[in-house]
Amino acid sequence: MNSILITGAGPTGLVLALYLARRGVPLRIIDKNSGPGRTSRAMAVHARTLEFYRQLDIADEAVAKGIKVNELHIRGGSKEKGRAELGDMGGGLSPYPFVLSFAQDEHEQFLLEKLKESGIEVEWETELSSFIDEGGYVAAELKKNGKTETVKAAFLCGCDGAHSTVRRGLGLDFHGGTYEHTFYVADAEASGDAASKHDLNMCLGEDGFCIVFPVRSTGLNRFIGILPPALEDRGKPAFEDVAPFIENLLHVKIHGVNWFSTYRVHHRVAGKFRKGRVFILGDAGHIHSPVGGQGMNTGIGDAVNLAWKLAAVLHGRANEAVLDSYETERRAFARQLVNTTDKAFHAIIGQNLTGRLVRTVLIPHVAPFLLGFSTVKKAAFNTVSQIRIHYRDSALSVGKAGKLQGGDRLPWVSGDGIDNFAPLISADWQIHIYGEATEEMRETAGKHNLALYEFKWNPACGKAGFLRNTLYLVRPDGHIGLADSRQDIPKLSNYLSSFGIGQK
Incomplete structure (x- = not known):
C-alpha cells in the first residue's frame, strides 16, 4: 500500500510530493493532463514560499531562475505617474526580502526536476475516477489509457484544482461567486517603457488596468489584465483582438506573442478541507482574485503545512491528532485571504467613482509616497509576503x-x-x-x-x-x-x- 496518493501536479501537488519524498514517505502523484501546464498565470513567488524552499535546499536555485522585482512603475498611458522602490523591501524580516518574478510554467518544470532527483516522477494521463475512505485506508480507482487500476493509500490528497474530483467526491460545498470581468494573459515580445525586463509595471486607465511582469527565460513580458468591455460579448477573442487595447493602454509596441489565454476569476472556499483520510489543498479548497499574487503561494503553504504532519504521523513522530490542525489552520487563512483580496479587487477594478479614484489618484500618487516610508514598506511586505500568517487558534499553538x-x-x-x-x-x-x-x-x-x-x-x-x-x-x-x-x-x-x- 502506497502511503500517500496525490492527484494534481501543479505547484501545490509538486511541493507536497517533494516535501514528502525528502522525508522518505512513499507516494504516487498523478495528473490527468499529458504534461505540465504551458499557459500558467501565476508569476509572483513570495518570501514565505522561498523560506519553505530553503528547507528543501532549492531556494537559491529558484531565485537564480527568476527575476527580483526592483521597482514598481505605475503608469497612465505613456506617462509614469508614480514609482515605488521594492528591491529588498523586507530587509531584516526574511532571508528573501523581495518579490520574485518566476513564471508558473517554468516554476513547475523546476519543481518537476527536483522531484525527479528525489526519485519520484509524475504519472501523466492518469485520472482519479473514484475513491472510498475505508477507515484504515483509501481505495482509489485510477484510469490510464483505457485501463483501470485500484490502489490503496493511507491518505489521499486532492491538489486537482478548482474543478477538483476529490472535492466533489467528498460532497463538499464550494461557496462563493464569479467576478463579472474576463481576464487575459499573454507572453509577448514588446518594446516601450512599460515593457521593462527587470521591473514590475502597473498600467492604469479609466476603464481598466494591466500588470506587466518580466520573464527571465524568454526575455518576454507577461501581460495580465482585464478584457476591454468592447470585447466581452464577442465570444472567445484572439490575441489580435486584444493587442490594440494593450498597445493603447500601455503605449508599447507588440512584435509577437508566444501564447495567449483568457479566463474568469472566482472567489470560493470549500466547506471543509478534510474528511477522514482525504484532504484537499490549493485551488481545490480555495480560489480568489489575483490581487497580490497570493494564489499559488497559498497552495504551496497548504502543501507544506500538511506534508510535515503526514510525514510525522507515518514515521511515528506524532499521533494523528496533529492532522486535525490542517483544516483549522489553513481554512481560516483561506477565508481571510478571499475576503481581503475580494475587497481589494473590487476597489481596483470598480467602475464607480471610488474605483476610478483608486486607479487614478490613490494608487498612482498616494501609494508610492507612503511606500517611501520604511515602516509602511515593511508593513506591506509583511502582508503580501505571507510571513505574518499565524495559527494562534490552532490546538498546536500554546503559550x-x-x-x-x-x-x-x-x-x-x-x-x-x-x-x-x-x-x-x-x-x-x-x-x-x-x-x-x-x-x-x-x-x-x-x-x-x-x-x-x-x-x-x-x-x-x-x-x-x-x-x-x-x-x-x-x-x-x-x-x-x-x-x-x-x-x-x-x-x-x-x-x-x-x-x-x-x-x-
Missing part, C-alpha cells in the same frame, strides 16, 4: 513569551554569528533558546529526541520579539508550537505527549 505566541512564524534573526533559520532545514521539531538553556532542558530534549539550539543573545533577538532564555518549541514548518518564558519542563513534556511528538 506566549515576549511578543511571540504559539502559532506565530518564527521571526528571522541574522548576524553576529546567528542565522536561526539554518536549523529549519531538518524540517523536524526543534527547541530554540535565545540565551542559555537549563541543564534539565538539555536532558529533556535528548530524552524526546529533539534538537536543541542555543543562540547567543544579542539586541537583534529582542528586536525580533524573542524573550531571553525562553523556550520556543518550533514546528517543522518554522512556526512556534509552544512558547514558555520559564523553560517549564512539565509544560513541554505535556505538550509533547499530547501529540506524541518525538516518540521515535
Whole structure:
C-alpha cells in the first residue's frame, strides 16, 4: 500500500510530493493532463514560499531562475505617474526580502526536476475516477489509457484544482461567486517603457488596468489584465483582438506573442478541507482574485503545512491528532485571504467613482509616497509576503513569551554569528533558546529526541520579539508550537505527549 496518493501536479501537488519524498514517505502523484501546464498565470513567488524552499535546499536555485522585482512603475498611458522602490523591501524580516518574478510554467518544470532527483516522477494521463475512505485506508480507482487500476493509500490528497474530483467526491460545498470581468494573459515580445525586463509595471486607465511582469527565460513580458468591455460579448477573442487595447493602454509596441489565454476569476472556499483520510489543498479548497499574487503561494503553504504532519504521523513522530490542525489552520487563512483580496479587487477594478479614484489618484500618487516610508514598506511586505500568517487558534499553538505566541512564524534573526533559520532545514521539531538553556532542558530534549539550539543573545533577538532564555518549541514548518518564558519542563513534556511528538 502506497502511503500517500496525490492527484494534481501543479505547484501545490509538486511541493507536497517533494516535501514528502525528502522525508522518505512513499507516494504516487498523478495528473490527468499529458504534461505540465504551458499557459500558467501565476508569476509572483513570495518570501514565505522561498523560506519553505530553503528547507528543501532549492531556494537559491529558484531565485537564480527568476527575476527580483526592483521597482514598481505605475503608469497612465505613456506617462509614469508614480514609482515605488521594492528591491529588498523586507530587509531584516526574511532571508528573501523581495518579490520574485518566476513564471508558473517554468516554476513547475523546476519543481518537476527536483522531484525527479528525489526519485519520484509524475504519472501523466492518469485520472482519479473514484475513491472510498475505508477507515484504515483509501481505495482509489485510477484510469490510464483505457485501463483501470485500484490502489490503496493511507491518505489521499486532492491538489486537482478548482474543478477538483476529490472535492466533489467528498460532497463538499464550494461557496462563493464569479467576478463579472474576463481576464487575459499573454507572453509577448514588446518594446516601450512599460515593457521593462527587470521591473514590475502597473498600467492604469479609466476603464481598466494591466500588470506587466518580466520573464527571465524568454526575455518576454507577461501581460495580465482585464478584457476591454468592447470585447466581452464577442465570444472567445484572439490575441489580435486584444493587442490594440494593450498597445493603447500601455503605449508599447507588440512584435509577437508566444501564447495567449483568457479566463474568469472566482472567489470560493470549500466547506471543509478534510474528511477522514482525504484532504484537499490549493485551488481545490480555495480560489480568489489575483490581487497580490497570493494564489499559488497559498497552495504551496497548504502543501507544506500538511506534508510535515503526514510525514510525522507515518514515521511515528506524532499521533494523528496533529492532522486535525490542517483544516483549522489553513481554512481560516483561506477565508481571510478571499475576503481581503475580494475587497481589494473590487476597489481596483470598480467602475464607480471610488474605483476610478483608486486607479487614478490613490494608487498612482498616494501609494508610492507612503511606500517611501520604511515602516509602511515593511508593513506591506509583511502582508503580501505571507510571513505574518499565524495559527494562534490552532490546538498546536500554546503559550506566549515576549511578543511571540504559539502559532506565530518564527521571526528571522541574522548576524553576529546567528542565522536561526539554518536549523529549519531538518524540517523536524526543534527547541530554540535565545540565551542559555537549563541543564534539565538539555536532558529533556535528548530524552524526546529533539534538537536543541542555543543562540547567543544579542539586541537583534529582542528586536525580533524573542524573550531571553525562553523556550520556543518550533514546528517543522518554522512556526512556534509552544512558547514558555520559564523553560517549564512539565509544560513541554505535556505538550509533547499530547501529540506524541518525538516518540521515535
